[in-house]
Amino acid sequence: MAVKIRLRRVGRKKAPMYRIVVADSKSPRDGKFIEIVGQYQPRTGDKAINLDAARVNHWLNVGAQPTDTVRSLLRKAGLLKERHETRLASKLQANAVPLGEKAEEA
Numbered sequence: 001m002a003v004k005i006r007l008r009r010v011g012r013k014k015a016p017m018y019r020i021v022v023a024d025s026k027s028p029r030d031g032k033f034i035e036i037v038g039q040y041q042p043r044t045g046d047k048a049i050n051l052d053a054a055r056v057n058h059w060l061n062v063g064a065q066p067t068d069t070v071r072s073l074l075r076k077a078g079l080l081k082e083r084h085e086t087r088l089a090s091k092l093q094a095n096a097v098p099l100g101e102k103a104e105e106a
Contacts, residue, residue, distance in 0.1 A: 002026075005059060007040065008033060019043050020051065022059050022084060031038060035059075040073055049077045086099040 002025040009030060011017035020038035027033065028054070037059065038051035056079060066074060074080050 003059070003062075003064040004032070005037065005069070006055070007065050007069060015034050015043065020056075020065055020073070033051055049073055051079060053079055053082075 003022060004025045005020065006029075007018040008021045008023075009016060009018055011061050018038050018040040020040060021033040022035045022037060023031075023033040035055065037055045038049065040050075041048050051074075056074065071080070092093070
């Protein structure tokens, strides 16, 4: 089952509001979904994106693919940058040589 993180439209006519959901890629846009991980209200301005960062990271870790629009929203919320920095820091930490060992070898 291919899993996507995508938008699901809710709200009134001419007043769109979107839920950011995790769903099977074969289900329809407003159809069955697995979990709601946030919401996006494009008409509210600066507080437009509301995300559960822990759940989004969980789904990205298990292989869910965000759609292009959701990817741009995650980027705008700063989630992808934070995710990249933490993964890079842990990789650098794993490859770092402790200071005490370097002094002993010399």
